[in-house]
Amino acid sequence: MLDKSLSQVVPGEHPGRITKDLWLAGVLAVAFAAFYILAQSLAQELLVLSTDILFIAISGVCSLLGLLVVRRWGFKGKFGVAHLGLFLVVFLWFLGETVWGIFEVVLRVDVPYPSIADVFYLAGYLPAFIGMEQFLWFFRKEFTPQKLAVAAFSGLAIVFSSSVVLLYPLMAESADILTKLFDVGYPLLDDLLMVFAVMMAMILRKGRFANDWLWIALGMLLHALADIAFSYGTLTGWYYSGHPIELFYVYGYLALGLGFAHQTRSLDGTA
Amino acid sequence: MTQDFNDLVFTCIDETLAEVVGVTIRDAIYFKEGRRTEDLSRHIKGLFAILEKTLGPGLTRAISLTIAKRLYSELHISFAEKPNSDFVDYVEEAKRQRT
Numbered sequence: 001m002l003d004k005s006l007s008q009v010v011p012g013e014h015p016g017r018i019t020k021d022l023w024l025a026g027v028l029a030v031a032f033a034a035f036y037i038l039a040q041s042l043a044q045e046l047l048v049l050s051t052d053i054l055f056i057a058i059s060g061v062c063s064l065l066g067l068l069v070v071r072r073w074g075f076k077g078k079f080g081v082a083h084l085g086l087f088l089v090v091f092l093w094f095l096g097e098t099v100w101g102i103f104e105v106v107l108r109v110d111v112p113y114p115s116i117a118d119v120f121y122l123a124g125y126l127p128a129f130i131g132m133e134q135f136l137w138f139f140r141k142e143f144t145p146q147k148l149a150v151a152a153f154s155g156l157a158i159v160f161s162s163s164v165v166l167l168y169p170l171m172a173e174s175a176d177i178l179t180k181l182f183d184v185g186y187p188l189l190d191d192l193l194m195v196f197a198v199m200m201a202m203i204l205r206k207g208r209f210a211n212d213w214l215w216i217a218l219g220m221l222l223h224a225l226a227d228i229a230f231s232y233g234t235l236t237g238w239y240y241s242g243h244p245i246e247l248f249y250v251y252g253y254l255a256l257g258l259g260f261a262h263q264t265r266s267l268d269g270t271a
Numbered sequence: 272m273t274q275d276f277n278d279l280v281f282t283c284i285d286e287t288l289a290e291v292v293g294v295t296i297r298d299a300i301y302f303k304e305g306r307r308t309e310d311l312s313r314h315i316k317g318l319f320a321i322l323e324k325t326l327g328p329g330l331t332r333a334i335s336l337t338i339a340k341r342l343y344s345e346l347h348i349s350f351a352e353k354p355n356s357d358f359v360d361y362v363e364e365a366k367r368q369r370t
Contacts, residue, residue: 001282001286002282002283002286002341002345003344003345004341004344004345006286006287006290006291006337006341072329073326073327073329073330073333074327074328074329074330075327076323076327076328076329077323077324077325077326077327077328077330077331078324078325078326078327079325079326079327079330080326080327080329080330138325139295139296139299141299142295142296142298142299203293203295203296204292204293204295204296205293205294205295206289206290206293206294207289207290207291207292207293207296208290208291208292209291209292209293210293266291267291267330267333267334267337
């Protein structure tokens with residue numbers, strides 16, 4: 001046993017800084033909720049413009065933080081590939097949000113779904129899967145049946161929720177097959193990313209990166225819930241651009257951003 | 272005395288890896304590395320080669336600096352980062368300063 005703890009030698013993230021970050025996230029969450037409530041009283045055009053700008057800004061900041069993680073730890077090695085995959089998913093989602101905004105604000109298309117924006121949203125999943133799969137496969141022998149059961153259970157909960165919420169409208173509503181495919185596909189893809197992130201957190205348990213991956217898993221969970229709500233809303237016709245249900249996406253980006261920000265500082269005090 | 276020093280280096284590596292990447296990853300890396308050799312520098316080189324393959328050079332360097340700082344702290348000698356030094360150099364320097 002060593003005389004000094006790791007924190008005494010390399011402090012990593014200062015506990016005060018974590019508390020400050022949590023406060024900031026809390027304040028931002030309340031501010032975004034207030035923004036959405038107040039924006040409901042705006043004219044539809046202004047509501048669409050303001051919420052689209054918010055989406056582009058928050059996904060842009062998230063991409064920047066993802067890039068900082070890649071810059072800090074590199075993109076080589078299994079862990080580096082996982083970081084690169086996560087950066088690419090948020091960057092491609094940022095491009096998707098931008099294209100969505102252009103469709104709505106410049107081209108005046110009301111709820112552009114499905115559209116070219118979906119190409120970017122969907123393209124993001126692939127590098128994230130590949131990145132995390134590379135890391136997890138390398139350590140596949142460490143996954144006991146209990147660990148796999150926990151990960152599978154967290155994933156099945158989302159599959160069950162999306163089935164309950166989406167099954168009836170999918171059968172009853174007359175949307176085209178591509179839309180229905182996307183309606184089912186998005187929540188399932190988010191779900192799979194969340195399961196992978198949970199597995200990353202489990203394998204890094206008690207290490208300095210474990211909590212960061214839990215934030216990332218939470219971000220994916222919120223995206224999955226947002227996609228279920230969005231799919232339900234567009235199928236049943238109550239969704240409009242700027243609807244408060246979009247807060248799930250905003251909070252999802254917030255959780256991802258927090259996970260990335262912590263990752264850059266996990267070993268503060270080293271080069 | 273050399274044995275004590277080697278044990279301290281191994282303990283620093285064990286505990287730091289456990290606290291940075293977790294016990295599961297540490298033990299899996301040890302398993303992939305194979306049996307620990309008595310030759311300290313050979314052991315370190317083999318270990319860091321796997322760490323680099325798994326965690327990438329950026330994180331591996333940060334971990335090696337963390338372990339080195341911890342080792343120096345345990346030996347009550349001051350640590351100074353050198354641009355072109357690797358972990359083996361830091362260990363050799365620590366051994367030299369100690370004697």
